[in-house]
Amino acid sequence: MPLPSQDTRVTYPDGALVASTRVLHVAATGNGRNAVITEATSFHPVDASWPDQPADTGTLRVRGVEHVVRDAVVAATDGESLHLGSDIPVRKGTEGWAFVVAHLIDADADIAEGDEVEIEADAAMRRALSAGHTACHLASLALNRVLADRWSKPAREDALGSPDFDGIAIDTSRITANGSVDRYRLNKSLRRSGFDTASLAVDASAIDHRAVIDQLDRWIASGAPVRVESDGDGLTDRRSWVCELPEGTARIPCGGTHLGSLAELSAVLPSFALLDDAGTPVLEMTTEARPRH
Structure with a gap:
């Protein structure tokens, strides 16, 4: 499945804690974790450009199994590659780029593109x-x-x-x-x-x-x-x-x-x-x- 072409839809501004959504992309980060990108999320991510509020804590559930979200960061993609946090090379809103929430999950978690998942932030x-x-x-x-x-x-x-x-x-x-x-x-x-x-x-x-x-x-x-x-x-x-x-x-x-x-x-x-x-x-x-x- 290709990298997302649109920004992640976020529900946390309205106070939502839970989001039922679909996995769009899973990418290895090289540090024992995978970045899981979903269509929507209730998770507030940390933004490297102004990291005042830390990420929510919580879980991602798939097929009845619960996985801890180790972190959530703003990421960006031009359709060719995914850039996390401070590695993002462009400003928000740059034409041709999608800005997404990357949920960082242990790399051995059984999560794949197309999975229906439930994301829940700790209340x-x-x-x-x-x-x-x-x-x-x-x-x-x-x-x-x-x-x-x-x-x-x-x-x-x-x-x-x-x-x-x-x-x-x-x-x-x-x-x-x-x-x-x-x-x-x-x-x-x-x-x-x-x-x-x-x-x-x-x-x-x-x-x-x-x-x-x-x-x-x-x-x-x-x-x-x-x-x-x-x-x-x-x-x-x-x-x-x-x-x-x-x-x-x-x-x-x-x-x-x-x-x-x-x-x-x-x-x-x-x-x-x-x-x-x-x-x-x-x-x-x-x-x-x-x-x-």
């Missing part, structure tokens, strides 16, 4: 990662609001109209189970953009931590609904995180998974630390999401 891990990702967006918005008076020049705005410190200074972002870690470079480029880094570059306590917490508490108390909006069901279709906050609708481009409401959280608790990267100060925000049980 507990999905919820934990979704809580972490939703909390990450909330914390970034709260941080932007509290740091707004540090800008001396007009800056691009975030989803609620504050200067977008998060979007401008972000270096890396990692979603964890019930949390996230974001790192911001306080470099010359940021200073030239009009942001006052002086005190932050010396002591992270220059951030009004209490003000950030209070803002997050108010948003969580609102129980605002959360949804993922999508232009389509293909892997590369544009998607956004949308939250109906009291100040207005916040919309942030995002390919991850999320909770359905802020009522599912009891607290979002960020903490701040100052790091050094070869002489450049880096602000690290570690966010804890506490689910409501």
Whole structure:
């Protein structure tokens, strides 16, 4: 069976955990695993171009046998060969290329092209990662609001109209189970953009931590609904995180998974630390999401 010519159809943006689908292609990866490509999947994969949210965990069932999905990664094919993760040589959406989810399964698993399979993502891990990702967006918005008076020049705005410190200074972002870690470079480029880094570059306590917490508490108390909006069901279709906050609708481009409401959280608790990267100060925000049980 030839390599896929269309993007994988994904159902995880709507919260689906299970997908019944057909195997399109199986390829050896050379490390004791096979990459299994299916028509559709409920598995959120890790994307090497911005690997903020890790892949779902879970299983693939075929003919009554359950196989552990060791990892799930974004892959791409031009019809001739399959490229996994960081080996993808082109940008998403490049004409003539299909972007697919590769489920990495032990190479001795009896899975073949044309098999009808059921893919199931683990519910507990999905919820934990979704809580972490939703909390990450909330914390970034709260941080932007509290740091707004540090800008001396007009800056691009975030989803609620504050200067977008998060979007401008972000270096890396990692979603964890019930949390996230974001790192911001306080470099010359940021200073030239009009942001006052002086005190932050010396002591992270220059951030009004209490003000950030209070803002997050108010948003969580609102129980605002959360949804993922999508232009389509293909892997590369544009998607956004949308939250109906009291100040207005916040919309942030995002390919991850999320909770359905802020009522599912009891607290979002960020903490701040100052790091050094070869002489450049880096602000690290570690966010804890506490689910409501």
